[in-house]
Amino acid sequence: MSDLPYLAGYAPALLERVRDLRDGGKLRAWIEQRHPDRHAVQTDKALYQYVDALRQRHMRNAPLLSRVQFDSQQHPMRGTLGTHTFVSRTQGGKLKAKHEIRIAALFRDAPAAFLQMIVVHELAHMKEKDHNKAFYQLCCHMEPDYHQLEFDMRVWLTVREG
Template identity: 60%
Template sequence: MTDLRYLQAYPPHLQEQVRQMIASDRLGDYLRQRYPARHEVQNDKALYVYAQELKQAYLRSAPSLDKVLFDNRLDLTHRALGLNTAVSRVQGGKLKAKKEIRIAALFKDAAPQFLRMIVVHELAHLKERDHSKAFYQLCQHMEPDYHQLEFDLRVYLTYRELPGIT
């Protein structure tokens, strides 16, 4: 039986569908059919602009972003696809918090929908710190297909870990 570590929270019937697609070697075809394109955001500057545009469209009153970048150190072993951090620094006599979003570098080659889903997720943390009902409602406000994209992203991560897939 195939270990589906990214899909453990999903119902058994969905996990079984994914297992059947893996067994019949159809999972890659499914993903290529649903997500044929790759995004064009390939550097940190473009990622910053992309995140700023989404923030401006949906979260104007949220704290400003100081840095958005692809991070080679984020990996799936730490279960981090992206991080939203506030780095505190002393400037003069004041304590300033710089808001940063880091996206795992493996998403440079992902479908544009997956990049958007991850950026939306990290932007939502500017308003809602926890993964609460309000957090997921905000994610859906910014990306109506958020839940389907999250599931498909987890399927994509499962596919990437199959033997012989790079």
């Protein structure tokens, strides 16, 4: 197993830079300097309002969300930081659809930019189910620094686990 499991797939030179910062005891300070601000979203109700505000801002035609909540069952080592579920069923001759978003509970204590990045990712799944080019274009439309924030969030996870 890699010594940087959250950063698998990144360029070797970048991984070496992260290792140097970590081994020199400077990685935590680096990530805290880049993302010093925390968010105030602590309850499921506040999370729903936060997500819905982003949905209304960037995806006005997207359907309403049935549920949004922090989920303590999701953990990055098990491969999930957030999930978007879509359930459709027939009820009395009508097709009903429900969209639910669950965000890993560890993001209650995350920098504000990381919560936004995860929410943008899950909202993008409302239009694009797969992680394809159109999906990432939509993520970048909603959050122009999406890829940098994803990298920084993975460094933050590395610091948390270390």
